[in-house]
Amino acid sequence: MEHKIVIKRFERDSEFHIMYNGGVAHRFDAGIFSLGQILTFAKKQYSGMATNGDTVNISLDGELTVAVCKNCGSTNVEVKVWYNEESGFTDVVSDGEDDDTYCNDCGQHAGIEYKKVKDL
Numbered sequence: 001m002e003h004k005i006v007i008k009r010f011e012r013d014s015e016f017h018i019m020y021n022g023g024v025a026h027r028f029d030a031g032i033f034s035l036g037q038i039l040t041f042a043k044k045q046y047s048g049m050a051t052n053g054d055t056v057n058i059s060l061d062g063e064l065t066v067a068v069c070k071n072c073g074s075t076n077v078e079v080k081v082w083y084n085e086e087s088g089f090t091d092v093v094s095d096g097e098d099d100d101t102y103c104n105d106c107g108q109h110a111g112i113e114y115k116k117v118k119d120l
Contacts, residue, residue, distance in 0.1 A: 001054045005046050007038060008061035018042055019061075032090060035066040036075035063118045069103035071110035078102045079112065 006019040009030060016038050018026040026045075028038055042058055050056045069077050080100035081090045098111040 003046060003049045003054060003056045005042055005056060005058040006061050007035070007042060007058070007064075009035075009064055018045075020046075034079075035064050036068070036077055039066070039075050060118060063116050065114050066117050067112045067114055069101075069106060069108070069110055070113055071108045072103060072106040074103055074105035076104040077112050078104065 004019075004021055005025075008017050008019060009015070010017060014030045016028040016030055016033065016035065017024050018028075018038065018041075026041075039058075046056050046058065066075050067077055067079065068075055078101065083090050098109050101112045102109055
């Protein structure tokens with residue numbers, strides 16, 4: 001059995017949706033969660049389905065922008081932000097400088113760059 005996972009961004013609603021076999025399984029606020037965070041979540045959430053010959057196919061619906069590590073290209077990156085306790089909003093305070101970023105895969109403060117991607 002093939003499990004189809006599609007990540008789609010809805011500009012009008014500023015949301016990312018993870019679609020599972022045609023239906024919406026998860027919704028994420030695009031102002032809070034990056035595409036990299038959503039990809040990491042989707043991989044962890046759905047990779048366990050690939051058992052007994054099943055396959056998991058995670059894809060993007062359209063072209064999206066993702067932050068990647070300059071060192072290894074991973075999307076599993078962290079960026080320094082300010083969080084306002086009163087309003088609940090976050091604001092990115094880094095422009096990708098090395099000291100303000102961290103890659104969870106290679107363990108480096110290598111900086112990030114933004115790439116447009118169509119495929120994972």
